[in-house]
Amino acid sequence: MNWLIATDLDGTLLDDDYDLVAAAAAVDSQAALGHEIALASSKTFSEMLKLASLCGRPPTLIFENGAGVAWPERLWRKADAGPVRHGFRVQLQGEGYIRLRSVLRALQRSSGARYQGFADMSVAQIAELTGLSTSGAALARERQASEPLRWLDTPEALQRFEQALQQRGYRLVKGGRFHHVMPRTDKACAVSALARRLAEKHAARVRVLCCGDSANDRGMLLGADVAVVFPRPDGSVLALEREASTGASVPAVVLHAATAGADAWTRAVTDALRRCGSAETRAPGGSAHE
Numbered sequence: 342m343n344w345l346i347a348t349d350l351d352g353t354l355l356d357d358d359y360d361l362v363a364a365a366a367a368v369d370s371q372a373a374l375g376h377e378i379a380l381a382s383s384k385t386f387s388e389m390l391k392l393a394s395l396c397g398r399p400p401t402l403i404f405e406n407g408a409g410v411a412w413p414e415r416l417w418r419k420a421d422a423g424p425v426r427h428g429f430r431v432q433l434q435g436e437g438y439i440r441l442r443s444v445l446r447a448l449q450r451s452s453g454a455r456y457q458g459f460a461d462m463s464v465a466q467i468a469e470l471t472g473l474s475t476s477g478a479a480l481a482r483e484r485q486a487s488e489p490l491r492w493l494d495t496p497e498a499l500q501r502f503e504q505a506l507q508q509r510g511y512r513l514v515k516g517g518r519f520h521h522v523m524p525r526t527d528k529a530c531a532v533s534a535l536a537r538r539l540a541e542k543h544a545a546r547v548r549v550l551c552c553g554d555s556a557n558d559r560g561m562l563l564g565a566d567v568a569v570v571f572p573r574p575d576g577s578v579l580a581l582e583r584e585a586s587t588g589a590s591v592p593a594v595v596l597h598a599a600t601a602g603a604d605a606w607t608r609a610v611t612d613a614l615r616r617c618g619s620a621e622t623r624a625p626g627g628s629a630h631e
């Protein structure tokens with residue numbers, strides 16, 4: 342194995358054309374070079390399956406922003422628990438969706454705060470709010486470990502809600518349209534777990550290249566040996582600076598892709614790997630997320 346390449350989907354491997362065939366071909370072309378691939382997204386496992394099924398060699402699926410990981414069979418370990426779904430061993434962080442929903446209902450009763458989770462909405466309502474197709478919205482609603490919320494109350498109530506969630510072992514990630522309630526984990530933790538598993542399997546240190554465009558990719562980009570940052574549709578670019586809170590430093594190699602989508606992704610990844618071929622990279626354990 343050469344590199345672990347962990348990539349975000351929307352705005353990174355996928356552009357607005359949403360060409361899953363081209364994305365699968367891009368993933369396959371890197372896998373054929375001996376790299377291990379992980380797709381890391383805020384999407385659900387159900388939403389990610391279509392792309393995974395188009396890949397010749399199934400990638401690891403980091404879903405719901407790292408709240409769950411679906412391991413392909415080659416990475417299973419004897420002691421692993423978790424159900425096997427569509428050929429993947431599915432493992433969740435935290436106590437799962439049913440428990441999360443009961444916490445949210447209890448909080449709503451005790452605080453009187455007004456909010457609506459995906460479970461409280463119809464598929465048609467989710468489709469309208471997200472711009473997804475009806476079938477896409479149905480897949481987005483098949484949640485396993487985290488819940489997007491539409492906040493309908495005051496910012497002060499939101500602050501109290503966030504504190505109450507923290508006391509119960511959850512975190513609130515603020516997004517554009519939705520707030521995501523999830524266990525205390527993120528994409529970076531899942532990528533680190535995968536890197537450790539690969540290092541064990543191959544008895545060798547694993548170098549990590551991460552691709553992403555948004556705030557929810559920052560952790561995994563900072564934890565990587567090589568970061569490839571993709572521009573957002575409005576032309577702005579995620580800034581990667583040293584994070585005082587975690588002590589994470591900026592990777593030795595940071596590259597900027599020209600645009601999102603499979604072709605640009607392949608060019609950027611190829612370029613990054615070529616450039617860093619001789620660059621100094623960090624040993625495992627050097628990342629703040631290990």
Ligand SMILES: [Mg+2]
Pocket residue numbers: 349350351352353553554555
């Ligand atoms: Mg993205």
